Amino acid sequence: MSRSVIPGLEAPDEQLEADIRARLERVEDALEKGVVADSDLLAESASYLLSAGGKRFRPMLVLLSGYFGDPSDPRLIQGSVAIELVHLATLYHDDVIDEADSRRGSPSVNARWDNTVAILTGDYLFARASEISTDLGTEVCRLLARTIAVLCDGQIREVESSSDVHQEESSYLEIIRRKTGVLIATSCRLGGMLSDAAPERTDVLEAFGEALGMAFQLSDDIMDLTASQVELGKEPGVDMKEGVYTLPVLHSLSQGEDREELAGLLTAGPPDGERLDRAIQIIRGGGSIDHARLAVTEEVHRAVELARRLPEGSARTALIQLSNFLAVRCGAGQAA
DSSP states (O other): OOOOOOTTOSSSSHHHHHHHHHHHHHHHHHHHHHTOOSSHHHHHHHHHHHHTOOOOHHHHHHHHHGGGSOTTOTHHHHHHHHHHHHHHHHHHHHHHHHTOSEETTEEOHHHHSOHHHHHHHHHHHHHHHHHHHHTTOHHHHHHHHHHHHHHHHHHHHHHHTTTOTTOOHHHHHHHHIIIIIHHHHHHHHHHHHHTTOOHHHHHHHHHHHHHHHHHHHHHHHHHHHHSOHHHHTSOTTHHHHTTOOOHHHHHHHHHOTTHHHHHHHHHTSSOOHHHHHHHHHHHHHSSHHHHHHHHHHHHHHHHHHHHTTSOSSHHHHHHHHHHHHHHHHHTOOOOO
16 A cells, blocks of 8 residues: 655654654554445445555644654544545545546546445545544544534535635635645644643644644645646646636735736636636736745744644654645745
């Protein structure tokens, strides 16, 4: 089972990195067992995206947050599995909503089979995550259920605002807080809870996770418009094609010099070919990318300030390094 190298976690401490990687291998083994199903088709579809690999970013955060309590607590492995199953379930559903053809370099589940299989497989993974969480206690069940509810709310908000050239930036930020920020915040909180970290540390970890999640999504939004197809592994501007107008797009639509032309390109239908190229050129040419980078910088600074409220040590250093990595990857400013 292949798993991508986790960027941003390289050697703040070699022993920490080795320990986390060893525990992630245990998570990987448990994930394989967690997607087993009685139906051959469901077993195949449920393991499909898992087999494609991934960074296991959220499980890594569960494990890393566990260092502010007892990092050897075996519940952290099961908590990591539950979080990753929730994340995978959202990917299955997202691909149906987006009518995606591929995911992680392979045909998406809805393309490989159909929408019904993709939706039901996502539901199955949500159910498996809930089943695993029951062994971890009522508070974990409640946290996971609340997180899934917020994720669904964020997805509905995104659907509601699709292709809206008049969407407010504040509305978009709330969407990503719910769609991306909440699951990363829950990952960090869960690590604190399951390692029996002090309640005040767990609260800080959750707030840190939200800031990290916001920086993570905003950084991705910038990369979608500035990186090459080779770097992204997909065509640039795919969010815009799907009617998801990210922060740089919304800023360009409201304050850019060529905002009327951009609005015309987008309202004429999903941009493609020359229209997509021109739309990206407009967004890159104004100050909208820098505006989004400033938003990343603000979230990274917030994350680092929160991390510094945690006890000193290699785990805290790793959280700070990871936060700054998100700024570096999109050209934003790091926290000192």
